Amino acid sequence: MHINSDINRGLSRQLPWLLLAALVMLWAPRSWALSVFACEPEYASLARELAPEADIFSATTALQDPHQVQARPSLIAKMRRADLAVCAGAELEVGWLPMLQMKANNPRIRNGQPGMFYAADQVETLDKMDNVDRTMGDVHAQGNPHMQFSPERVTAIATALAKRMAELDPDNGTRYQANLADFLGRWQAAVPQWQAKAQPLEGHKVIAYHTSFRYLFDWVGISQVGDLEPKPGLPPTTSHLATLLKRAEQGDVMAVVYTGYQDSRGAQWLAQRADLPLVELPFGPGVDGIADLFDLYDHAIDALVAAQREPR
Known part of the structure; x- marks a missing residue:
């Protein structure tokens, strides 16, 4: 009985402080407020x-x-x-x-x-x-x-x-x-x-899917000379791929580029027949070991530089 009474008196004395601490935690500014x-x-x-x-x-x-x-x-x-x-x-x-x-x-x-x-x-x-x-x-x-x-x-x-x-x-x-x-x-x-790592890419040409990498190509100095889509949002057609193959046969295209959410069949067909490297570039963080924007740039530039070095 005395033990329980002592515990109750102790809890009664601590309760106001516990409530105050809880209120302070509730009202304190938090970096995760949003x-x-x-x-x-x-x-x-x-x-x-x-x-x-x-x-x-x-x-x-x-x-x-x-x-x-x-x-x-x-x-x-x-x-x-x-x-x-x-x-x-x-x-x-x-x-x-x-x-x-x-x-x-x-x-x-x-x-x-x-x-x-x-x-x-x-x-x-x-x-x-x-x-x-x-x-x-x-x-x-x-x-x-x-x-x-x-x-x-x-x-x-x-x-x-x-x-x-x-x-x-x-x-x-x-x-x-x-x-x-x-x-x-x-x-x-x-x-x-x-920029230093991407320097060898300047002046090269690619055929790519959509204009997904327009800013990347603009930044490193790559020209996209063909789009796997006949019109934005439309999948490649046989006749359009044949036109792209003729363009690739001019011999100045470095690679065929697409990203993970795009249907790779047209890109694979073109790369195989034109004997060009097929490059799947990452489009955002969160997949394939790409944790953040820094990893995204590293992976994308490394993949393009590897394609540029690949013998024809």
Whole structure:
């Protein structure tokens, strides 16, 4: 009886302090205060650089076509809870993101609200078009949305994203800025190394699937002289592949390039008949040992340099 009484008195004395500690933990600023919905894995990776302990979810993987995503209930639930949605923009997600926004009914991530962040709105995109119609295929009037392979644009997007995070979560604003400074320091140190490694690629030509690597080719000095799609969004046809084969037979094409979510059959057919290296480039982090954007650049450049060195 005395033992139980002593325990009860001890708990009674400690209870106010335990409650105070719990309240302090509840109210203390946290670096994981934001729930982030990323449309693509490259933006999930960038968000983790800036808010490593945040709740970050990627709607797609690097093996999924970001143009075509089903508005699954699991995605709707994630978007409903999000404080911030980070997407490429430039109409890349136009076929599925509006449906998710509507079904999630989350006012924080509606277009025009601070919680909706489009990467393309932060930079100047390549290949903008003044006039677009359906006969042109799946083109983007606002420019090419695959900006993850432009180091300069990644810098600008990261800077804008850290600012947006600080606006949404001001208690942790200094943490986002500190993480941004750390990321940019490592990023800016890596860029010259990538440029040096990619130097042998300058002036070479490739045939590729879609314009998925437009920014990468522009940065390293590669020219895409043929597209495996007869029109953007349409699969290769026999007659179109025959035309590409004639182009490859001119002898100045370095390789045939595609990525994991694209049907490889047309690329394989062309590479085999033209006796060209077939290069599958990674499109984003999260697969094949590619943990982040740094790994993505390393793997992509290494694969292209290996193809350039391959004897014909």
